[in-house]
Amino acid sequence: MTAPAKAFxxxxxRQPITFAFLAQVILIANxxxxxxxxxxxxxxxxxxxxxxxxxPFGLPDFTQVGNFAKVLGETAMPTYFVNSIIVTGASxxxxxxxGTMAGYAVARYESRTNTFIxxxxxxxxxxxxxxxxxxxxxxxxxxxxxxxxxxxxxxYTAIGLPSAVFIMAGFLRALPAELEDAARIDGASExxxxxxxxxxxxxxxxxxxxxxxxxxxxxxxxxxxxxxxxDAHKTLPQGLTTFMGEYTTDWGMLFAGLTIAAAPxxxxxxxxxxxxxxGMTAGAxx
Amino acid sequence: MPVSPNQARxxxxxxxxxxxxxxxxxxxxxxxxxxxxxxxxxxFYEWRGLARGDFVGLTNFREVLFGATMAPxxxxxxxxxxxxxxxxxxxxxxxxxxxxxxLYREPFGFRFHRIAVFVPVVLSTxxxxxxxxxxxxxxxxxxxxxxxxxxxDSWAKPWLGDSSTALGALILANAWHFIGFPTLVYxxxxxxxxxxxxxxxxxxxxxxxxxxxxxxWPLVAPSTTILFTLLFIGAFNWFEIPYVMVGLDGSPxxxxxxxxxxxxxxxxxxxxxxxxxxxxxxxxxxxxFLFIVVFASMLTLWLRRRExxx
Numbered sequence: 001m002t003a004p005a006k007a008f009x010x011x012x013x014r015q016p017i018t019f020a021f022l023a024q025v026i027l028i029a030n031x032x033x034x035x036x037x038x039x040x041x042x043x044x045x046x047x048x049x050x051x052x053x054x055x056p057f058g059l060p061d062f063t064q065v066g067n068f069a070k071v072l073g074e075t076a077m078p079t080y081f082v083n084s085i086i087v088t089g090a091s092x093x094x095x096x097x098x099g100t101m102a103g104y105a106v107a108r109y110e111s112r113t114n115t116f117i118x119x120x121x122x123x124x125x126x127x128x129x130x131x132x133x134x135x136x137x138x139x140x141x142x143x144x145x146x147x148x149x150x151x152x153x154x155x156y157t158a159i160g161l162p163s164a165v166f167i168m169a170g171f172l173r174a175l176p177a178e179l180e181d182a183a184r185i186d187g188a189s190e191x192x193x194x195x196x197x198x199x200x201x202x203x204x205x206x207x208x209x210x211x212x213x214x215x216x217x218x219x220x221x222x223x224x225x226x227x228x229x230x231d232a233h234k235t236l237p238q239g240l241t242t243f244m245g246e247y248t249t250d251w252g253m254l255f256a257g258l259t260i261a262a263a264p265x266x267x268x269x270x271x272x273x274x275x276x277x278x279g280m281t282a283g284a285x286x
Numbered sequence: 287m288p289v290s291p292n293q294a295r296x297x298x299x300x301x302x303x304x305x306x307x308x309x310x311x312x313x314x315x316x317x318x319x320x321x322x323x324x325x326x327x328x329x330f331y332e333w334r335g336l337a338r339g340d341f342v343g344l345t346n347f348r349e350v351l352f353g354a355t356m357a358p359x360x361x362x363x364x365x366x367x368x369x370x371x372x373x374x375x376x377x378x379x380x381x382x383x384x385x386x387x388x389l390y391r392e393p394f395g396f397r398f399h400r401i402a403v404f405v406p407v408v409l410s411t412x413x414x415x416x417x418x419x420x421x422x423x424x425x426x427x428x429x430x431x432x433x434x435x436x437x438x439d440s441w442a443k444p445w446l447g448d449s450s451t452a453l454g455a456l457i458l459a460n461a462w463h464f465i466g467f468p469t470l471v472y473x474x475x476x477x478x479x480x481x482x483x484x485x486x487x488x489x490x491x492x493x494x495x496x497x498x499x500x501x502x503w504p505l506v507a508p509s510t511t512i513l514f515t516l517l518f519i520g521a522f523n524w525f526e527i528p529y530v531m532v533g534l535d536g537s538p539x540x541x542x543x544x545x546x547x548x549x550x551x552x553x554x555x556x557x558x559x560x561x562x563x564x565x566x567x568x569x570x571x572x573x574x575f576l577f578i579v580v581f582a583s584m585l586t587l588w589l590r591r592r593e594x595x596x
Contacts, residue, residue: 019494023388027395030385031402033462038405040428041417056431098310105306117307124318128578130523131571134553134564135324136317138336158317161310190302219410221526226554237412241530244416254420262413269408273401276408277470284467284512285474 041262044255052251067256075246076231077260080239087149087235088218091156092210095164098157099209100202103168104194108180118169124162129155133226140227151227152235156220160213163283167212171205172198211272211279218265236261325575328568335562346569356552356566363536363543370457370544371521378461379513382468383506387498389469390476400473404466411463415530418459422446422531446532449541456542460527468513475509476502504592511589518582522574525550545574 044052045067046060071077102121106114129136136155140146145154175198183193224238234242240261247253269276329346332339349356389400406414421427424444433442445455479502487501503510525546528536534551536543553567 020391020393023391024393024395027385027388027393027399031399034402034405034466037417037421037462038409040421053426056426056428057435098313101306102310105303109303111303113307117311120311120314120319124314126579127318127322128519128523128575129318129321131575132318132321132325134568134571135321135328138324138564139317139321141336154313154317158314161314165310190299215408219412221410221412221529237410240410240412240416251420251426254416258413258416262409265408265410266405269405270401273404277400277404280407281467281471281474284471284509284516 038262038266041255042259044251045259047252047255049249049251049253052255067252068260070253071243071256071260075243075257076234076239077243077257079232080234080236080243081260083149083233083239084218084236087152087156088214090149090153091160091217092213094153094157095160095213096206096209098161099164099168100199100206102161102165104172104198106165107169107172108194108198118165121162121165124158125166129159130222133223137226146227147229147233149233152220152223155223155227156213156217160209160217163212164209167205167209167282168202171202175201207275208279208282211275212282215265215276215280325568326572328564329572331565333562333564336564338564342565346565347573349566350569350573359540359543359548360545360570362540363545363548366453366536366542366544367522367524369453370460370524371518373454373457374461374517374521375514377457378465379468379510379517381461382465382513383472383503385465385469386472386476387502389473400470403469406463407466409463411526412530414459414463415527418455418462419446419531422455447538449538452532452538452542456527456531459531460524463527471509471513472506475506479505507589507593511586511593514589515582515586518585519578522578545570549574 040057043060044056046062046064047055048064048066051058051060102117105111106117137146140151140154145151179197179201180193183197188197219237220235221237221241224235225241228234228238231239231242240257243257244254247257328338330341330343332342332345350360351357385403389396421429422445424430424442424447427445429445430442433439443451445451483501483505484497487497492501523546524544528542528544528547529550532538532542534547536547549567549570552563552570555562
């Protein structure tokens with residue numbers, strides 16, 4: 001006899017074999033639909049445009065890396081790439097620094113203003129900043145930040161900060177007070193307690209906040225489209241539209257460009273899929 | 287008078303807490319609160335390019351909702367947002383629910399399928415949009431190529447150029463991009479259901495469909511609340527996929543026009559006709575915002591009522 005808890009998972013007597021079979025067929029078909037377009041994209045990147053048109057589904061000669069060489073050597077793609085790394089890195093860093101500061105204050109110090117501060121960030125969590133893009137545009141122009149990477153960094157920090165504050169505050173609040181008290185008795189200052197006692201324990205929520213923000217910031221297209229004009233300041237998604245416009249008929253180049261743009265985040269996801277899934281669904285899974 | 291040690295401690299303590307709290311709050315005030323409040327204010331002014339003109343009251347709102355030039359475009363786009371919302375609710379969230387149910391039993395290859403379904407979610411919308419634009423190309427795209435290969439020549443179409451299929455193609459591209467998200471959120475919701483409940487139902491001889499309808503669906507209501515609210519907000523902010531795949535004008539003939547595109551054209555102009563109207567753009571943004579806030583709150587409250595505590 002199987003244990004009851006196992007019985008419902010393995011499709012035993014109650015479940016006709018056809019159901020499990022059907023489920024497997026659907027899952028395989030679905031995974032095929034999810035992955036095949038990505039596979040075709042990568043395969044096409046190794047083909048010439050003529051080969052793509054004649055044998056769209058065929059396997060390419062993988063030694064033929066001319067498209068990649070051209071994308072990396074003759075286009076501004078490397079610049080876009082570096083810009084994306086700078087913008088995403090700086091934004092996530094600022095989100096973590098500000099998020100930890102505010103989250104720590106709210107979580108570890110009693111204050112009458114705490115509720116107000118949390119409500120303030122809650123409002124930020126609810127309001128889509130996309131719809132305030134016109135005033136943001138004018139503000140950034142007045143601050144002389146328009147058409148610079150800073151315009152994106154401050155915008156992304158503003159969007160990501162509220163959720164980071166909640167993630168950090170939620171975690172830090174759960175840490176026992178004894179840790180702090182022991183350090184206080186030893187005469188440690190408040191900054192020292194935060195830096196050396198509490199923050200080393202807060203790496204897991206920082207990782208969640210970092211992943212949750214990295215993917216949407218790395219992928220964002222809307223704000224660069226509005227704020228950035230100069231080619232040298234464009235990020236990858238926006239640069240990709242410029243690139244796609246320039247090489248419309250050279251499909252080999254187009255697929256190579258898409259592959260290069262998709263590669264870093266996809267590889268990172270495959271390496272860290274558990275953390276990615278946890279981080280990206282963190283807001284929707286209690 | 288000397289400061290007592292206690293007072294000195296509180297002063298020091300207070301400045302330390304202020305040091306932690308003030309910079310993030312100041313940052314949020316400048317880059318979130320101020321722009322959002324201004325967004326409402328700007329809608330009541332006339333704008334000439336980047337310069338603010340006279341206070342014009344509700345004129346911009348009236349023009350957006352009822353004006354002869356603007357209103358037909360806005361309502362046409364709004365309708366497409368509604369279509370997208372309904373279609374994505376069924377395909378994306380509904381499909382995600384069924385996929386989650388298949389994954390829930392952890393069948394053979396569970397880990398692989400779970401990772402595969404989430405791959406498109408991590409890709410940029412721009413990549414997804416361009417990829418499907420190339421795949422849907424009438425002559426050389428793999429979709430039509432596959433149809434020719436299967437001898438279904440009559441099914442091949444210029445998918446994005448045909449008024450009857452363009453919006454549907456955008457919706458399916460979006461569903462391909464995001465279906466992994468509801469799938470894994472629902473899966474997490476299902477894994478929180480106490481296994482005894484499902485097992486008891488099985489022992490009572492409940493069939494698969496009844497189990498899904500009467501037990502699993504009600505018990506994952508918290509996931510449904512979040513997913514439908516997020517989809518609602520996303521559907522009325524829809525911009526990237528249409529922008530990349532069919533362009534700023536919602537071609538062909540405005541059949542794929544959505545509010546996000548109308549907003550962008552109004553506020554920042556398009557390449558062909560570079561007219562900027564920040565007043566009308568702000569009015570449209572304000573209306574979209576109010577619509578989302580009012581209906582998303584109502585939707586959330588209504589969905590919350592059906593959540594069961596267990």
